[in-house]
Amino acid sequence: MADLAQNIFTKKLEIKYEDRQIPAVLTTPNRPRDQGIVFTHGAGGDMDTPQVALICEGLSKRGFTVLRFTCKSLNLKYRTKVYAEVVKYFKMNCSEVQRCLVGGRSMGSRAAVEVANQLKGTEFESFVQGVICVSYPLYPPGSPEKIRDAPLYDLCQPSLFVSGDRDDMCEKKRLIDVLDNVKNSSVCWLENADHSLVVRSSGLENTVQFVIDKICNWHYETKGENQNNAHSESRHVIEAKVPKLRYKEKV
Structure with missing residues (x-):
């Protein structure tokens, strides 16, 4: 399903968390839908890292209200607490957004998974309806035995993993084996892309698009399945127009 590109409006924010102000950017399309996205960066970047900013702005041009934020702490527990506060701010202060997806790149995707799990059983549970994991770091580089799969098995919402097939923190077969046991999960592989998730032959902007x-x-697919049959066992294959990309869904 294709969308016409929309004009977007950008607003810088500071979201209070304890005694700190969390820098954030809210990107709103001129014809917003009721679906929003909260997204954050990896361990070595911030919300203005080119790939993160391009993904967020591009999704907003497709109709999503997108809130991205910076949290540079390398403590996952702290980042998760900040993330949860940002999600709560999004729900309370963006009246057009009735539900949202949470996502992130690399360490940011780990925080998104943790938030989706921690908000279960709270008033925000129904607000979070999916998880987007870009370059999910399944294990630290050079330490495949230290696998970070446990939180994934607790996910209840549909999840999408977008990874490069040369990612040294997420070997292809290992992620597929994990996702075989994660309900409503999908994975999209970019051939010849490493953890940076840039296909050199295509360039940053084309890869991001x-x-x-x-x-x-x-x-669109998971939204339709949730409306028609929350326990659908159907599998979908999305034909790739960009060379060297494979898509496979795990349910």
């Missing part, structure tokens, strides 16, 4: 297309396609 392709990622945005996959996120939107996945969103």
Whole structure:
């Protein structure tokens, strides 16, 4: 399902968490839908890292209200607490957003998974309806025995994983084996991309646009399945127009 690109409006924010102000950017399309996205960066970047900013702005041009934020702490527990506060701010202060997806790149995707799990059983549980994991770091580089799969098995919402097939923190077969046991999970592989998730032959902007297309396609499919049959066992194959990309869904 294709969307016409929309004009977007950007607003810088500071979201209070304890005694700190969390820098954030709210990107709103001129014709917003009731679905929003909260997204954050990896361990070595911030919300203005080119790939993160391009993904968020591109998704907003497709109709999503997108809130991205910076939290540079390397403590996952702290980052998760900050993330949860940002999600709560999003719900309370963006009246047009009735439900949202949470996501992130690398360490940010780990925090998104943790938030989705921690908000279960709270008033925000129904607000979070999916998880987007870009370059999920399944294990630290050089330490495949230290696998970070436990939180994934607790996910109740549909989840999308977008990874490069040369990612040294997420070997392809190991992630597929994990996702075989994660309900309503999908994975999209970019051939010849490493953890940076850039296909050199395509360039950053083309690669990001392709990622945005996959996120939107996945969103429309899972939204339809949730409306018609929350326990659908159907599998979908999305034909790739960009060379060297494979898509496979795990349910």
